[in-house]
Amino acid sequence: xxxxxLINVTLLGILLATALAIARMRALYEATMLAxxxxxxxxxxxxxxxxxxxxxxxxxxxxxxxxxxxLGVLALTRSWEAVxxxxxxxxxxxxxxxxxxxxxxxxxxxxxxxxxxxxxxxHPVTDAYLYESQDEVGIPxxxxxxxxxxxxxxxxxxxxxxxxxGLAVLSVLGPLARPEQTRPGADFxxxxxxxxxxxxxxLLPFILVFALYVLFHGEYGPGGGFQAGVIFATGAxxxxxxxxxxxxxxxxxxxALWLFxxxxxxxxxxxxxxxxxxxxxxxxxDVLSPGHPETGQHLGILLVEMAIGTTVSAVMAMIFxxxxxxxxxx
Amino acid sequence: MNPVELLSGVLLGAGALFVVSGGVGLLRFxxxxxxxxxxxxxxSIGAGLILVGLLLQPISWQTAxxxxxxxxxxxxxxxxxxxxxxxxxxxxxxxxxxEGYRRR
Numbered sequence: 001x002x003x004x005x006l007i008n009v010t011l012l013g014i015l016l017a018t019a020l021a022i023a024r025m026r027a028l029y030e031a032t033m034l035a036x037x038x039x040x041x042x043x044x045x046x047x048x049x050x051x052x053x054x055x056x057x058x059x060x061x062x063x064x065x066x067x068x069x070x071l072g073v074l075a076l077t078r079s080w081e082a083v084x085x086x087x088x089x090x091x092x093x094x095x096x097x098x099x100x101x102x103x104x105x106x107x108x109x110x111x112x113x114x115x116x117x118x119x120x121x122x123h124p125v126t127d128a129y130l131y132e133s134q135d136e137v138g139i140p141x142x143x144x145x146x147x148x149x150x151x152x153x154x155x156x157x158x159x160x161x162x163x164x165x166g167l168a169v170l171s172v173l174g175p176l177a178r179p180e181q182t183r184p185g186a187d188f189x190x191x192x193x194x195x196x197x198x199x200x201x202x203l204l205p206f207i208l209v210f211a212l213y214v215l216f217h218g219e220y221g222p223g224g225g226f227q228a229g230v231i232f233a234t235g236a237x238x239x240x241x242x243x244x245x246x247x248x249x250x251x252x253x254x255x256a257l258w259l260f261x262x263x264x265x266x267x268x269x270x271x272x273x274x275x276x277x278x279x280x281x282x283x284x285x286d287v288l289s290p291g292h293p294e295t296g297q298h299l300g301i302l303l304v305e306m307a308i309g310t311t312v313s314a315v316m317a318m319i320f321x322x323x324x325x326x327x328x329x330x
Numbered sequence: 331m332n333p334v335e336l337l338s339g340v341l342l343g344a345g346a347l348f349v350v351s352g353g354v355g356l357l358r359f360x361x362x363x364x365x366x367x368x369x370x371x372x373x374s375i376g377a378g379l380i381l382v383g384l385l386l387q388p389i390s391w392q393t394a395x396x397x398x399x400x401x402x403x404x405x406x407x408x409x410x411x412x413x414x415x416x417x418x419x420x421x422x423x424x425x426x427x428x429e430g431y432r433r434r
Binding site for chain 1: 403406407410413414417
């Protein structure tokens with residue numbers, strides 16, 4: 001127990017030190033790298049709390065794709081934060097102190113760590129999810145059962161958020177805003193370095209296969225559509241970074257990405273409509289396979305994860321490609 | 331203590347030593363290239379020795395396969411990252427430290 005506490009305190013200390021360093025830092029590339037470290041430490045803390053699915057998402061999104069997207073943004077703007085005058089810092093400090101104080105005050109009402117009488121432990125739905133899901137849904141990973149079956153409507157909402165956010169970013173900053181502008185050809189490619197070219201070629205198949213593994217293994221272990229989509233997009237981003245945007249656009253043309261962005265969401269919605277047409281309620285997978293509700297649940301969860309993975313990976317790849325193909329305007 | 335356990339302990343200790351020395355090097359070395367070298371040592375040989383040491387622990391074969399995959403991945407990526415960092419720094423004209431220069 002003391003070792004556990006020691007590891008926790010050390011990780012929280014690193015977290016605090018990193019956050020302070022980011023706040024004090026004005027070089028934005030360095031701050032981006034430290035933000036990735038922050039996500040990595042957070043993911044480690046989630047693993048210690050036995051929340052492997054959340055840790056996986058944090059590692060894939062926080063460390064992987066958001067770092068790359070931030071670097072892509074920094075390539076378009078200045079990489080050095082302007083000095084804020086002393087007078088203008090005061091309102092910021094006030095907001096931070098008030099918000100932080102409110103959070104600390106609110107945390108007094110939280111149940112103690114691991115308390116057995118917290119609402120989460122006492123509510124009957126916990127038992128239902130943990131035990132009855134084995135009979136009703138029949139997959140070992142309860143998190144996936146809750147995410148893709150019991151709360152499938154919430155997950156649909158999340159996917160709509162990803163879809164809408166992607167569209168908003170692309171229409172404000174991406175090709176929808178200024179389609180004619182393209183970046184002048186770079187004077188060198190990373191692919192000119194033999195080491196990085198060979199290693200990329202070697203690793204890419206494994207990255208893509210791993211993404212598929214995460215997608216289809218989400219019922220049995222940590223993983224699922226969101227993580228798989230992000231890992232798949234990371235593969236596409238790596239290809240684009242090393243071999244140049246033109247070749248990446250030849251492999252995955254823009255129209256295909258647009259198609260996939262819509263296709264994923266439509267698959268999810270269509271599945272809901274299909275279950276309604278088959279006589280069930282919206283996203284009730286039992287009716288997909290009459291007489292064998294478990295088979296129907298498996299099929300439904302698999303389709304939903306595929307839908308999530310398609311939209312998420314296409315949105316992420318599209319955002320990166322459209323950022324990277326913009327000319328820098330300072 | 332049987333020989334395998336002993337070997338595993340020695341490898342784990344050596345790996346930890348390399349990781350610590352990499353950290354010390356990162357803080358103490360005078361210029362970018364030497365610091366990059368120190369970090370590379372942490373990732374490649376330090377983590378590598380720790381992984382081999384863990385392989386010799388009494389673990390199931392499924393865990394062993396996972397450790398081997400991680401080992402393979404680290405062996406491929408970490409030297410590549412160190413190489414490309416040094417390459418980029420050289421391209422950017424980051425100066426190399428010589429005896430008598432001050433730390434930068």
